[in-house]
Amino acid sequence: MTDSATPTGSAPEGADPEALRQRALAALLTARERTALLTDSVDDHELTAQHSPLMSPLVWDLAHIGNQEELWLLRAVAGREAMRPEIDGLYDAFEHPRATRPSLPLLAPAEARTYAAEVRGRALDVLDGAALDGGGPLVRSGFAFGMIAQHEQQHDETMLITHQLRAGTAVLSAPVPPAATDTAGLPAEVLVPGGPFTMGTSTEPWALDNERPAHVRDVPGFFIDTTPVTCGAYQAFIEDGGYTERRWWEPGGWKMVREHELTAPLFWHRDAGRWLRRRFGVTEEVPANEPVLHVSWYEADAYARWAGRRLPTEAEWEKAARHDPASGRSRRYPWGDEDPSPELANLGQRHLRPAPAGAYPQGQSPCGARQLMGDVWEWTSSDFLPHPGFSPFPYREYSEVFFGPDHKVLRGGSFAVDPVACRGTFRNWDLPVRRQIFSGFRTARDI
Known part of the structure:
Protein backbone atom coordinates (compact mmCIF):
# COMPACT_ATOMS: atom_id res chain seq x y z
CA MET A 1 0.00 0.00 0.00
CA ARG A 166 -42.91 1.56 -0.34
CA ALA A 167 -46.65 1.83 -0.90
CA GLY A 168 -49.00 3.36 1.62
CA THR A 169 -49.40 6.62 3.44
CA ALA A 170 -46.57 9.00 4.24
CA VAL A 171 -44.62 8.32 7.44
CA LEU A 172 -41.80 10.85 6.95
CA SER A 173 -42.06 14.63 6.87
CA ALA A 174 -39.69 17.57 6.56
CA PRO A 175 -39.91 21.31 5.85
CA VAL A 176 -39.65 22.56 2.29
CA PRO A 177 -36.18 23.66 1.16
CA PRO A 178 -35.36 27.34 0.68
CA ALA A 179 -36.54 29.17 -2.41
CA ALA A 180 -34.26 30.38 -5.18
CA THR A 181 -34.56 34.16 -4.86
CA ASP A 182 -31.88 35.65 -7.12
CA THR A 183 -32.12 33.54 -10.26
CA ALA A 184 -33.52 36.07 -12.74
CA GLY A 185 -30.09 37.04 -14.03
CA LEU A 186 -28.42 33.65 -13.80
CA PRO A 187 -26.82 32.48 -17.05
CA ALA A 188 -27.90 29.13 -18.41
CA GLU A 189 -24.30 27.94 -18.41
CA VAL A 190 -20.90 28.98 -17.08
CA LEU A 191 -17.41 28.69 -18.51
CA VAL A 192 -14.76 26.51 -16.92
CA PRO A 193 -11.42 27.55 -18.47
CA GLY A 194 -9.02 24.90 -19.71
CA GLY A 195 -5.87 23.85 -17.91
CA PRO A 196 -4.63 21.57 -15.15
CA PHE A 197 -6.21 21.08 -11.75
CA THR A 198 -5.76 18.74 -8.80
CA MET A 199 -8.32 15.92 -8.74
CA GLY A 200 -8.83 13.59 -5.80
CA THR A 201 -7.18 13.88 -2.39
CA SER A 202 -4.25 12.57 -0.40
CA THR A 203 -4.93 14.56 2.76
CA GLU A 204 -8.66 14.35 3.56
CA PRO A 205 -8.52 12.06 6.62
CA TRP A 206 -11.78 10.20 6.05
CA ALA A 207 -11.66 10.04 2.26
CA LEU A 208 -12.31 6.53 0.93
CA ASP A 209 -9.92 4.62 -1.27
CA ASN A 210 -11.48 5.53 -4.64
CA GLU A 211 -10.99 9.26 -3.89
CA ARG A 212 -7.22 8.76 -3.58
CA PRO A 213 -4.59 9.80 -4.44
CA ALA A 214 -4.52 13.45 -5.49
CA HIS A 215 -3.26 13.82 -9.04
CA VAL A 216 -3.15 16.47 -11.77
CA ARG A 217 -5.59 16.39 -14.66
CA ASP A 218 -5.41 18.70 -17.65
CA VAL A 219 -8.97 19.45 -18.72
CA PRO A 220 -9.78 21.47 -21.87
CA GLY A 221 -12.15 24.39 -21.39
CA PHE A 222 -15.88 23.67 -21.45
CA PHE A 223 -19.27 25.10 -20.57
CA ILE A 224 -21.44 23.49 -17.91
CA ASP A 225 -25.03 24.17 -16.83
CA THR A 226 -25.29 26.68 -14.00
CA THR A 227 -27.86 24.45 -12.28
CA PRO A 228 -29.04 20.88 -12.61
CA VAL A 229 -31.56 20.20 -15.39
CA THR A 230 -35.06 20.98 -14.11
CA CYS A 231 -38.30 19.02 -14.28
CA GLY A 232 -39.69 21.70 -16.61
CA ALA A 233 -36.80 21.34 -19.04
CA TYR A 234 -37.12 17.57 -18.90
CA GLN A 235 -40.84 17.81 -19.63
CA ALA A 236 -39.95 19.59 -22.88
CA PHE A 237 -37.84 16.56 -23.81
CA ILE A 238 -40.78 14.27 -23.06
CA GLU A 239 -43.28 16.40 -25.01
CA ASP A 240 -40.93 16.49 -28.00
CA GLY A 241 -41.07 12.71 -28.21
CA GLY A 242 -37.90 12.06 -26.25
CA TYR A 243 -38.98 8.57 -25.22
CA THR A 244 -40.14 7.64 -28.72
CA GLU A 245 -37.11 8.76 -30.77
CA ARG A 246 -34.50 6.04 -30.96
CA ARG A 247 -31.82 8.46 -32.21
CA TRP A 248 -31.33 10.01 -28.77
CA TRP A 249 -30.65 6.77 -26.96
CA GLU A 250 -27.71 4.48 -26.38
CA PRO A 251 -28.64 0.92 -27.48
CA GLY A 252 -28.94 -0.30 -23.90
CA GLY A 253 -31.11 2.67 -23.01
CA TRP A 254 -33.41 2.18 -25.98
CA LYS A 255 -33.80 -1.47 -25.03
CA MET A 256 -34.72 -0.41 -21.49
CA VAL A 257 -37.28 2.10 -22.77
CA ARG A 258 -38.94 -0.44 -25.05
CA GLU A 259 -38.93 -3.36 -22.62
CA HIS A 260 -40.36 -1.35 -19.72
CA GLU A 261 -42.49 1.04 -21.81
CA LEU A 262 -40.91 4.08 -20.18
CA THR A 263 -42.42 7.48 -20.86
CA ALA A 264 -41.13 9.64 -17.99
CA PRO A 265 -38.91 9.58 -14.88
CA LEU A 266 -39.70 7.02 -12.21
CA PHE A 267 -42.70 7.93 -10.02
CA TRP A 268 -44.15 10.34 -12.64
CA HIS A 269 -47.53 9.86 -14.29
CA ARG A 270 -49.84 11.97 -16.46
CA ASP A 271 -53.30 12.91 -15.23
CA ALA A 272 -55.75 15.37 -16.82
CA GLY A 273 -52.97 17.08 -18.73
CA ARG A 274 -50.70 17.48 -15.71
CA TRP A 275 -47.55 15.65 -14.70
CA LEU A 276 -47.86 14.27 -11.18
CA ARG A 277 -45.35 12.40 -9.05
CA ARG A 278 -45.39 10.28 -5.94
CA ARG A 279 -42.94 11.44 -3.27
CA PHE A 280 -42.69 9.54 0.02
CA GLY A 281 -46.36 8.60 0.01
CA VAL A 282 -47.69 11.95 -1.24
CA THR A 283 -48.95 12.59 -4.78
CA GLU A 284 -48.22 16.11 -6.02
CA GLU A 285 -47.78 18.08 -9.20
CA VAL A 286 -44.29 17.91 -10.63
CA PRO A 287 -42.57 21.25 -9.80
CA ALA A 288 -41.19 22.73 -13.01
CA ASN A 289 -38.35 24.63 -11.30
CA GLU A 290 -36.98 21.72 -9.27
CA PRO A 291 -34.07 19.56 -10.47
CA VAL A 292 -35.35 16.44 -12.17
CA LEU A 293 -35.03 13.35 -9.99
CA HIS A 294 -35.11 9.56 -10.43
CA VAL A 295 -33.66 9.41 -13.92
CA SER A 296 -31.23 6.76 -15.10
CA TRP A 297 -27.91 7.45 -16.80
CA TYR A 298 -29.53 6.44 -20.07
CA GLU A 299 -32.27 9.04 -19.62
CA ALA A 300 -29.77 11.75 -18.67
CA ASP A 301 -27.62 10.91 -21.69
CA ALA A 302 -30.63 10.90 -24.04
CA TYR A 303 -31.78 14.31 -22.78
CA ALA A 304 -28.29 15.74 -23.28
CA ARG A 305 -28.19 14.46 -26.86
CA TRP A 306 -31.65 15.88 -27.55
CA ALA A 307 -30.50 19.25 -26.17
CA GLY A 308 -27.42 19.23 -28.44
CA ARG A 309 -25.14 18.83 -25.44
CA ARG A 310 -23.53 16.03 -23.47
CA LEU A 311 -22.98 14.86 -19.91
CA PRO A 312 -19.82 16.22 -18.30
CA THR A 313 -16.96 13.86 -17.66
CA GLU A 314 -16.15 13.14 -14.04
CA ALA A 315 -12.98 15.23 -14.27
CA GLU A 316 -14.96 18.15 -15.74
CA TRP A 317 -17.52 17.89 -12.96
CA GLU A 318 -14.86 17.91 -10.25
CA LYS A 319 -12.99 20.81 -11.82
CA ALA A 320 -16.21 22.84 -12.02
CA ALA A 321 -16.90 22.03 -8.36
CA ARG A 322 -13.45 22.44 -6.80
CA HIS A 323 -10.95 24.37 -8.90
CA ASP A 324 -10.25 27.94 -7.79
CA PRO A 325 -8.51 29.81 -10.63
CA ALA A 326 -7.53 32.67 -8.32
CA SER A 327 -5.39 30.46 -6.09
CA GLY A 328 -4.81 27.55 -8.44
CA ARG A 329 -5.84 25.06 -5.75
CA SER A 330 -8.72 22.64 -5.38
CA ARG A 331 -11.17 23.33 -2.60
CA ARG A 332 -12.74 20.72 -0.31
CA TYR A 333 -16.20 21.92 -1.40
CA PRO A 334 -17.51 24.24 -4.11
CA TRP A 335 -17.78 27.16 -1.66
CA GLY A 336 -14.44 26.63 0.07
CA ASP A 337 -12.92 24.45 2.77
CA GLU A 338 -15.46 24.90 5.57
CA ASP A 339 -17.85 22.06 6.34
CA PRO A 340 -21.37 22.13 4.84
CA SER A 341 -24.09 24.11 6.59
CA PRO A 342 -27.81 24.65 5.87
CA GLU A 343 -26.99 27.92 4.07
CA LEU A 344 -24.60 26.22 1.64
CA ALA A 345 -26.20 22.97 0.48
CA ASN A 346 -29.25 20.73 0.73
CA LEU A 347 -27.82 17.73 2.58
CA GLY A 348 -28.59 15.47 5.53
CA GLN A 349 -32.28 14.72 4.89
CA ARG A 350 -33.24 18.13 6.28
CA HIS A 351 -35.65 18.26 3.35
CA LEU A 352 -37.27 15.41 1.48
CA ARG A 353 -36.82 16.93 -1.95
CA PRO A 354 -34.34 18.99 -3.98
CA ALA A 355 -34.39 22.76 -3.61
CA PRO A 356 -35.47 24.85 -6.63
CA ALA A 357 -32.82 25.28 -9.30
CA GLY A 358 -30.55 28.18 -8.44
CA ALA A 359 -30.92 27.95 -4.66
CA TYR A 360 -27.97 28.20 -2.25
CA PRO A 361 -26.08 31.09 -3.88
CA GLN A 362 -23.56 31.02 -1.01
CA GLY A 363 -22.67 27.48 -2.02
CA GLN A 364 -21.75 28.17 -5.62
CA SER A 365 -18.34 27.20 -6.99
CA PRO A 366 -15.71 29.65 -8.32
CA CYS A 367 -16.98 29.18 -11.89
CA GLY A 368 -20.48 30.25 -10.80
CA ALA A 369 -22.20 26.84 -10.94
CA ARG A 370 -24.75 26.22 -8.21
CA GLN A 371 -25.98 23.13 -6.35
CA LEU A 372 -22.99 21.03 -7.26
CA MET A 373 -23.22 19.68 -3.73
CA GLY A 374 -26.50 18.24 -2.45
CA ASP A 375 -30.00 18.23 -3.96
CA VAL A 376 -29.45 15.47 -6.58
CA TRP A 377 -26.69 13.04 -7.43
CA GLU A 378 -25.41 14.06 -10.86
CA TRP A 379 -24.64 11.50 -13.54
CA THR A 380 -21.40 11.98 -15.45
CA SER A 381 -20.36 10.40 -18.74
CA SER A 382 -17.46 8.54 -17.10
CA ASP A 383 -17.07 4.89 -16.26
CA PHE A 384 -16.10 4.14 -12.66
CA LEU A 385 -12.33 3.69 -12.84
CA PRO A 386 -9.48 4.05 -10.33
CA HIS A 387 -7.45 7.22 -10.00
CA PRO A 388 -3.81 6.81 -11.08
CA GLY A 389 -1.92 5.31 -8.15
CA PHE A 390 -5.04 3.78 -6.59
CA SER A 391 -4.55 1.19 -3.85
CA PRO A 392 -7.47 -0.62 -2.21
CA PHE A 393 -8.03 0.13 1.48
CA PRO A 394 -9.16 -1.33 3.76
CA TYR A 395 -10.77 -4.01 1.56
CA ARG A 396 -11.06 -4.64 -2.19
CA GLU A 397 -14.83 -4.96 -2.16
CA TYR A 398 -15.49 -1.31 -1.36
CA SER A 399 -14.38 0.00 -4.76
CA GLU A 400 -12.04 -2.18 -6.76
CA VAL A 401 -14.51 -4.93 -7.68
CA PHE A 402 -16.81 -2.32 -9.27
CA PHE A 403 -14.22 -0.70 -11.54
CA GLY A 404 -14.93 -1.00 -15.25
CA PRO A 405 -17.43 -0.02 -17.94
CA ASP A 406 -20.52 -1.47 -16.22
CA HIS A 407 -20.88 1.36 -13.70
CA LYS A 408 -21.19 5.09 -14.33
CA VAL A 409 -19.99 7.76 -11.90
CA LEU A 410 -22.33 10.10 -10.02
CA ARG A 411 -21.03 13.12 -8.15
CA GLY A 412 -22.16 15.76 -5.67
CA GLY A 413 -24.54 13.98 -3.36
CA SER A 414 -28.27 14.54 -2.90
CA PHE A 415 -30.67 15.84 -0.26
CA ALA A 416 -30.52 12.30 1.16
CA VAL A 417 -26.75 12.35 1.74
CA ASP A 418 -25.25 13.31 5.07
CA PRO A 419 -22.30 15.73 5.00
CA VAL A 420 -20.00 13.08 6.46
CA ALA A 421 -20.47 11.07 3.26
CA CYS A 422 -20.22 13.94 0.82
CA ARG A 423 -17.32 16.17 -0.22
CA GLY A 424 -15.78 17.55 -3.38
CA THR A 425 -13.85 14.34 -4.01
CA PHE A 426 -16.56 11.84 -3.03
CA ARG A 427 -17.39 9.36 -5.80
CA ASN A 428 -20.60 7.38 -6.19
CA TRP A 429 -21.33 4.84 -8.92
CA ASP A 430 -24.22 2.77 -10.18
CA LEU A 431 -25.53 0.84 -13.16
CA PRO A 432 -26.81 3.05 -16.01
CA VAL A 433 -30.32 1.57 -15.67
CA ARG A 434 -30.80 2.67 -12.05
CA ARG A 435 -33.73 5.04 -11.49
CA GLN A 436 -34.78 4.53 -7.86
CA ILE A 437 -31.73 6.44 -6.62
CA PHE A 438 -31.90 10.19 -5.98
CA SER A 439 -30.23 10.99 -9.29
CA GLY A 440 -30.39 13.95 -11.65
CA PHE A 441 -27.82 15.59 -13.91
CA ARG A 442 -26.54 18.71 -15.62
CA THR A 443 -25.17 18.99 -19.14
CA ALA A 444 -22.01 20.40 -20.69
CA ARG A 445 -20.59 21.33 -24.08
CA ASP A 446 -17.19 21.92 -25.63
CA ILE A 447 -15.99 25.44 -26.27
Missing part, protein backbone atom coordinates in the same frame (compact mmCIF):
# COMPACT_ATOMS: atom_id res chain seq x y z
CA THR A 2 1.46 3.36 -0.99
CA ASP A 3 1.35 6.28 1.38
CA SER A 4 -0.58 8.38 -1.13
CA ALA A 5 -3.39 5.85 -1.35
CA THR A 6 -3.95 5.09 2.31
CA PRO A 7 -5.56 7.39 4.87
CA THR A 8 -2.28 8.51 6.43
CA GLY A 9 -2.50 12.17 5.45
CA SER A 10 -2.80 14.80 8.12
CA ALA A 11 -6.12 15.94 9.47
CA PRO A 12 -7.38 19.41 8.55
CA GLU A 13 -5.16 22.12 9.99
CA GLY A 14 -5.76 22.63 13.69
CA ALA A 15 -7.41 19.24 14.24
CA ASP A 16 -5.99 17.41 17.24
CA PRO A 17 -6.79 13.88 18.43
CA GLU A 18 -9.49 15.10 20.81
CA ALA A 19 -11.12 17.21 18.10
CA LEU A 20 -11.07 14.17 15.80
CA ARG A 21 -12.55 12.03 18.57
CA GLN A 22 -15.41 14.48 19.04
CA ARG A 23 -15.93 14.68 15.29
CA ALA A 24 -16.12 10.89 15.06
CA LEU A 25 -18.47 10.69 18.04
CA ALA A 26 -20.79 13.30 16.54
CA ALA A 27 -20.79 11.52 13.16
CA LEU A 28 -21.64 8.16 14.72
CA LEU A 29 -24.42 9.61 16.89
CA THR A 30 -25.92 11.57 13.98
CA ALA A 31 -25.98 8.47 11.82
CA ARG A 32 -27.65 6.37 14.51
CA GLU A 33 -30.29 9.02 15.15
CA ARG A 34 -31.16 8.94 11.45
CA THR A 35 -31.20 5.13 11.38
CA ALA A 36 -33.67 5.16 14.27
CA LEU A 37 -35.91 7.66 12.46
CA LEU A 38 -36.01 5.52 9.33
CA THR A 39 -36.66 2.25 11.15
CA ASP A 40 -38.91 3.43 13.99
CA SER A 41 -41.30 5.21 11.62
CA VAL A 42 -42.75 1.91 10.34
CA ASP A 43 -44.11 -1.16 12.10
CA ASP A 44 -42.43 -4.56 12.28
CA HIS A 45 -44.34 -5.87 9.28
CA GLU A 46 -43.01 -3.09 7.09
CA LEU A 47 -39.53 -3.52 8.53
CA THR A 48 -39.43 -7.16 7.45
CA ALA A 49 -41.25 -6.72 4.12
CA GLN A 50 -39.41 -6.29 0.85
CA HIS A 51 -40.87 -3.18 -0.74
CA SER A 52 -38.98 -3.71 -4.01
CA PRO A 53 -36.75 -6.53 -5.32
CA LEU A 54 -34.16 -3.78 -5.90
CA MET A 55 -33.88 -3.15 -2.16
CA SER A 56 -33.34 -5.10 1.05
CA PRO A 57 -35.92 -5.29 3.83
CA LEU A 58 -35.25 -2.41 6.20
CA VAL A 59 -34.49 -4.86 9.00
CA TRP A 60 -31.60 -6.31 6.95
CA ASP A 61 -30.02 -2.85 6.64
CA LEU A 62 -30.44 -2.28 10.38
CA ALA A 63 -28.58 -5.45 11.39
CA HIS A 64 -26.03 -5.05 8.57
CA ILE A 65 -25.12 -1.62 9.96
CA GLY A 66 -24.44 -3.21 13.35
CA ASN A 67 -22.54 -6.13 11.85
CA GLN A 68 -20.19 -3.89 9.85
CA GLU A 69 -19.58 -1.77 12.92
CA GLU A 70 -18.70 -4.89 14.88
CA LEU A 71 -16.40 -6.21 12.14
CA TRP A 72 -14.38 -3.02 11.80
CA LEU A 73 -14.49 -1.24 15.15
CA LEU A 74 -14.68 -4.14 17.60
CA ARG A 75 -12.80 -6.86 15.76
CA ALA A 76 -10.40 -5.07 13.37
CA VAL A 77 -9.58 -2.03 15.53
CA ALA A 78 -10.00 -3.38 19.08
CA GLY A 79 -9.14 -7.04 18.40
CA ARG A 80 -12.17 -8.34 20.26
CA GLU A 81 -13.84 -11.69 19.75
CA ALA A 82 -16.91 -11.86 17.55
CA MET A 83 -20.22 -11.20 19.28
CA ARG A 84 -22.41 -13.03 16.77
CA PRO A 85 -20.13 -14.87 14.31
CA GLU A 86 -23.03 -16.99 13.09
CA ILE A 87 -24.73 -13.98 11.46
CA ASP A 88 -21.74 -12.68 9.49
CA GLY A 89 -22.79 -14.51 6.34
CA LEU A 90 -26.39 -13.31 6.56
CA TYR A 91 -25.29 -9.70 6.41
CA ASP A 92 -22.56 -10.06 3.80
CA ALA A 93 -23.76 -7.84 0.95
CA PHE A 94 -21.72 -9.80 -1.60
CA GLU A 95 -22.92 -13.22 -0.51
CA HIS A 96 -26.64 -12.53 -0.80
CA PRO A 97 -28.23 -10.36 -3.54
CA ARG A 98 -30.92 -7.96 -2.35
CA ALA A 99 -33.72 -9.89 -4.03
CA THR A 100 -32.99 -13.02 -1.96
CA ARG A 101 -32.48 -11.44 1.45
CA PRO A 102 -36.11 -11.78 2.65
CA SER A 103 -35.72 -15.57 2.53
CA LEU A 104 -32.77 -15.54 4.95
CA PRO A 105 -33.17 -16.26 8.70
CA LEU A 106 -32.65 -12.59 9.56
CA LEU A 107 -32.71 -11.16 13.06
CA ALA A 108 -36.19 -10.01 14.03
CA PRO A 109 -36.66 -6.25 14.47
CA ALA A 110 -36.29 -6.23 18.26
CA GLU A 111 -33.24 -8.50 18.12
CA ALA A 112 -31.66 -6.41 15.35
CA ARG A 113 -32.14 -3.22 17.38
CA THR A 114 -30.65 -4.83 20.48
CA TYR A 115 -27.66 -6.16 18.55
CA ALA A 116 -26.94 -2.81 16.88
CA ALA A 117 -27.26 -0.99 20.21
CA GLU A 118 -24.90 -3.41 22.00
CA VAL A 119 -22.32 -3.04 19.24
CA ARG A 120 -22.61 0.73 19.40
CA GLY A 121 -22.08 0.85 23.14
CA ARG A 122 -18.88 -1.16 22.86
CA ALA A 123 -17.73 0.81 19.81
CA LEU A 124 -18.01 4.09 21.71
CA ASP A 125 -15.80 2.61 24.42
CA VAL A 126 -13.25 1.73 21.74
CA LEU A 127 -13.40 5.27 20.34
CA ASP A 128 -12.93 6.73 23.82
CA GLY A 129 -9.62 4.91 24.23
CA ALA A 130 -8.28 4.96 20.67
CA ALA A 131 -4.97 6.70 19.95
CA LEU A 132 -6.08 8.72 16.94
CA ASP A 133 -2.69 10.41 16.54
CA GLY A 134 -0.82 7.15 16.01
CA GLY A 135 -1.24 3.47 15.37
CA GLY A 136 -2.02 1.88 12.06
CA PRO A 137 -3.92 3.46 9.17
CA LEU A 138 -7.28 2.15 10.38
CA VAL A 139 -7.04 4.16 13.61
CA ARG A 140 -4.96 7.15 12.54
CA SER A 141 -7.05 10.33 12.29
CA GLY A 142 -10.08 8.25 13.28
CA PHE A 143 -10.37 6.73 9.81
CA ALA A 144 -12.20 3.54 10.81
CA PHE A 145 -14.74 5.49 12.87
CA GLY A 146 -15.30 7.92 10.00
CA MET A 147 -15.61 5.01 7.57
CA ILE A 148 -18.28 3.37 9.72
CA ALA A 149 -20.21 6.64 10.11
CA GLN A 150 -20.15 7.03 6.33
CA HIS A 151 -21.21 3.42 5.86
CA GLU A 152 -24.21 3.87 8.15
CA GLN A 153 -25.22 7.10 6.42
CA GLN A 154 -24.95 5.40 3.02
CA HIS A 155 -27.34 2.72 4.25
CA ASP A 156 -29.59 5.41 5.66
CA GLU A 157 -29.81 6.83 2.15
CA THR A 158 -30.57 3.33 0.86
CA MET A 159 -33.32 2.98 3.47
CA LEU A 160 -34.72 6.36 2.43
CA ILE A 161 -34.91 5.01 -1.12
CA THR A 162 -36.88 2.07 0.28
CA HIS A 163 -39.24 4.53 1.96
CA GLN A 164 -39.78 6.18 -1.42
CA LEU A 165 -40.52 2.80 -3.02
